[in-house]
Amino acid sequence: MSLYYxxxxxLSSSGNSASLKFRLFESTNEQNKSSPKQIYALAIEAASWSPVLAEVIESSQLFDLERKVGYIVQYSFPKLALLLTHDLLLTKRGISAPASHVLRQAVERHKARLNAEFVKARLRRGCSTNDQLRETLKREAEHPMTADGTSVNDGLNSGASFHPRWVRVNTCKTAMKVQLDTTFKDFAQVQGLQDLASSTTKAFHIDKHIPNLIALAPSTEITKSPAYASGLLILQDKASCFPAYLLDPSPAHGDIVDACAAPGNKTTHLAAILQEKPQSQQASNKTCTIHACERDTTRAAVLQNMTILASGPHQSIKIHAGQDFLHINPHISPWNTVTSLLLDPSCSGSGIIGRDDDSSPPLKVTLPRRHANAIPAPTASKGKKRKRKPDISAPPALSIPLTPSPKPLPPTQPILKDLTTRLASLQSFQLRLVLHAFTFPLAQRIVYSTCSIHARENEHVVVKALGSEVARKKGWRVLKREEQIEGMKTWGIRGLEGAARDVVDELLAAKEKGLGFDVEEIAEACIRCEKRTREATQGFFVAGFVREEGFGGIGGEVQGAPEDGDRGHQGPSSSTVEMDEAAEEKEEEEQEEEEEWEGFGE
Structure with a gap:
């Protein structure tokens, strides 16, 4: 029961502007028995369902029927009732409390009534399933209506609230035409995403940037289709498809490393791209292995299951469970034959749709209203003997623990300072990954990506990597826009030139020599996605690096013993903040699961 308390x-901001994530992960009450992740997940889920749950609780008259219990818990009862009703109606496990607990019994006594009111509330919104209701609530939250029935966002960013369900056709096992003729045979094709948003029938839109990518209406229940269950279709946000597509691997080029691979969407996308390459690019006497590294063994198990389900019989994907990419020696087998690397490290996750990041407003919750006479003080029981009126200054003798007092929130000012510190730590870790990838002797192509909107994790990392000694020594430069594969070359949203210039100025001030940066070229080479726009993507960043001829690759660099400073992982340049191993471990453990886990884990 402690989780609910x-x-x-x-479930309220208490007058403080701090986001839920800051209040939980940066100023957690050390006396809590539940982990911050458990509290975060329950609070986010209950808040998203709260408009309906509050309506259900009010309609069921729960407060009137449980007046004594409500009196004991006092003003926390609406919040506790919301949390308990959420778990009772919307989770398989039900309420996580002993069966004898008074609060659990108080809510479960009215399960039939609560469930009936929930069904009525769902049908009133025109939804036949809970999945449809969830999407409806999401749209209502992102596109609130005024009293006259118009959207408060009208004219501000038309189409910004619509986020489709992106589905990648897995060409390891099927083809786009096959799926259009089977799974989507009853769907109508529309030309634009806005047409899809306004369609009242089954519809799909074929993406113009990423091959084999389809957009569906958010309410489409594709996860119940046989094609999804057998791995022919994979749920993957459009922006998440950019890294593998930009890397553009070929079987003839050599082995590939996916450095932070779980849950496997990008790994299987790499396999699908290789599968589609023309036979002329596939050397008959050579095999191409995708090395998928995942240092967390639990996540690696999910990665293993996904690759087994999604990859074709001829794909060679090797899972390295428990392998920390930073601890790889690139000069020994099997790493000394790697020519391409995909780096998608832990990040702030600030670009994910629905993520309550550090810059977001406080959590919005609709609490059930408690009427003035809903929870009166208990009255004296009737009987022959006249009893003394209860002393309302103390609660009646009922074994319900009182709600713990919330820990006072810190003032607003430290939030910005803490965000800066956190981004600096993340940037240090991300930069270490890129610099370590630069040391692979045969590497020719690297793609770096994050689901972050912060320049410190994006353009700053790219420029600092390019300005490092290892980049200049081994001939690494940015993959220019005109060199990118067609779908990425034509993508309109590019990097932030001002953010790139800030780091160039910083490196020049530190008297770094031989930079010769073209800031405009770097910004154009970087690719950004923005959330809540007409492109209907999450916030995302991706950039590529390529190696100049004569600096490595087959015949370009002597294999064998590493040069000085190349063994093990490469640290950041002197202009960056070094993050020790313990801090890095703690930072990664605190990261929430990203949008990719919507796929086979759903």
Whole structure:
């Protein structure tokens, strides 16, 4: 029951502008029994369902029927009732509390009534399933209506609230035409995403940037289709498809490393791209292995299951469970034959749709209203003997623990300071990954990506990597826009020139020699996605690096013993903040699961 008591205080901002993530992960009450991730997940889920749950609780008259219980818990009862009703109606496990607990019994006594009111609330919104209701609530939250029935966002960013369900056709096992003729045979094709948003029938839109990518209406229940269950279709946001597509691997080029691979969407996308390459690019006497590294063994198990389900019989994907990419020696087998690397490290996740990041407003929750007479003080029981009126200054004798007092929130000012510190740590870790990838002796192509909107994790990392000694020594430069594959070359949203210039100025001030940066060229080479726009992507960043001829590759660099400073992982340049191993471990453990886990884990 402690989970509910510890989550309840976070269902209001208490007049503080801090986001839920900051309040939980940066100023957590050390006396809490539940982990911050458990509290965060329950608070986010309950808040998203709260408009319906509050309506259900009010309609069921729960407060009137449980007046004594409500009196004991006092003003926390609406929050606790919201959390308990959420778990009762919307989770398989039900309420996580002992069966004898008074609060659990108080809610479960009215399960039939609550469930009936929930069904009525769902049908009133025109939804036949809970999945449809979830999407409806998401749209209502992102596109609130005024009293006259118009959207408060009208004229501000038309189409910004629409986010489709992106589905990648897995060409390791099927083809686009086959799926159009089978899974989507009853769907109508529309030309634009806005047409899809306004369609009242089954519809799909074929993406113009990424091959074999389809957009569906958010309410489409594709996860119940046989094609999804057998791995022919993979749920993957459009922006998440950019890294593998930009890397553009070929079987003839050599082995590939996916450095932070779980849950496997990008790994299987790499395999699908290789599968589609013309036979002329596939050397008959040579095999191409995708090395998928995942240092967390639990996540590696999910990665293993996904690759087994999604990859074709001829694909060679080797899972390296428990392998930390930074601890790889690139000069020994099997790493000394790697020619391409995909780096998608832990990040702030600030670009993910629905993510309550550090710059977001406080959590919005609709609490059930408690009427003035809903929870009166208990009255004296009737009987022959006249009893003394209850002393309302103390609660009646009922074994319900009182709600713990929430820990006072810190003032607003430290939030910005903490965000800066956190981004600096993340940037240091991300930069170490890129610099370590630069040391692979046969590497010719690297793609770096994040689901972050912060320049410190994006353009700053790219420029600092290009300005490093290892980049200049081994001939690494940015993959220019005109050199990118067609779908990425024509993508309109590019990097932030001002952010790139800031780091160039910083490196020049540090008297770094021989930079010769073209800031405009770097910004044009970087690719950005923005959330809540007409492109209907999450916030995302991706950039590529290529190696100049004569600096490595087959015949370009002597294999064998590493040069000085190349063994093990390469640290960042002196202009960056070094993050020790313990801090790096803690930072990665605190990262929430990203949008990719919507796929086979759903």
């Amino acid at each position: 510890e989550t309840a205080p976070y």
